[in-house]
C-alpha cells in the first residue's frame with residue numbers, strides 16, 4: 001500500500017515537472033509569437049451610458065460644445081471661430097440648442113453623469129425644404145462664412161431630389177462632438193447607432 005502511494009507521488013511529481021518544463025518553454029516563446037501577430041495595443045474604454053437630450057439640457061450641452069466642438073471642429077478651427085475660450089458665437093449656440101426640441105439628440109455621460117460626447121440631430125421635412133441662402137442675415141461674420149458654405153453644399157447636394165418621394169422626413173446629424181480624452185474609442189459610433 002505504502003509503495004503504491006509512493007509510486008503515485010513520484011509519478012505525480014514527474015508529471016508536474018514535465019508540465020512545468022512545458023509551461024516554461026511556452027512562456028519563453030510567447031513574446032516572439034505575440035510579436036509575429038502584430039496585435040494593436042487595446043485601451044480600456046471607461047464605462048459610459050447613453051441618454052436622450054431634451055431642451056432642459058441646453059446649458060450643459062452648450063457648455064460642452066463650447067469646450068470642444070466650437071474650438072476643434074475643423075471648419076470652426078479654420079476660421080478661428082472662438083478667438084479666446086471666453087468668446088461666444090450665439091448663432092452657433094442657437095443652431096445647436098434649437099435642434100434639441102426635435103427630441104432626437106443623444107449624449108454619452110460618464111460615471112459622474114458628465115457629458116463625454118454629444119450628437120445633435122434634427123428632423124428635416126420635405127414640405128419645409130428651402131434652399132435659399134440666408135447666411136447674409138447672420139450677424140457673426142465668421143459664422144456667416146460657415147453658413148454660406150453649408151448652404152452652398154446643401155444646394156449642390158439636393159438630397160430631396162435623390163430620396164424617394166414617399167420619404168417626407170429625414171434625420172440630420174448636425175453636430176458631432178466627443179470629449180478629446182474619449183476619442184477613437186467608438187463613442188460617436190455608439191451615439192450615431194443610438195440616433196438611428
Ligand SMILES: CC(C)(COP(=O)(O)OP(=O)(O)OC[C@H]1O[C@@H](n2cnc3c(N)ncnc32)[C@H](O)[C@@H]1OP(=O)(O)O)[C@@H](O)C(=O)NCCC(=O)NCCS
Nearest residue numbers: 069072073074174175176177178183184185186187188189
Ligand atoms: C469626429 C469625432 C466626433 C469622432 O468621435 P469619436 O468618438 O472619436 O469617433 P469613433 O471612435 O466613434 O469613430 C467612429 C468612426 O469615425 C472615424 N473617425 C473618427 N474620427 C475621425 C476623423 N477625425 N476623421 C475621419 N474619421 C474619423 C473612425 O475611424 C470610426 O470609423 P470606423 O467605425 O469605420 O472605424 C471627434 O473626433 C470630434 O469630436 N472631433 C471634433 C469635432 C468634429 O470634427 N465633428 C465632426 C463634424 S460635425
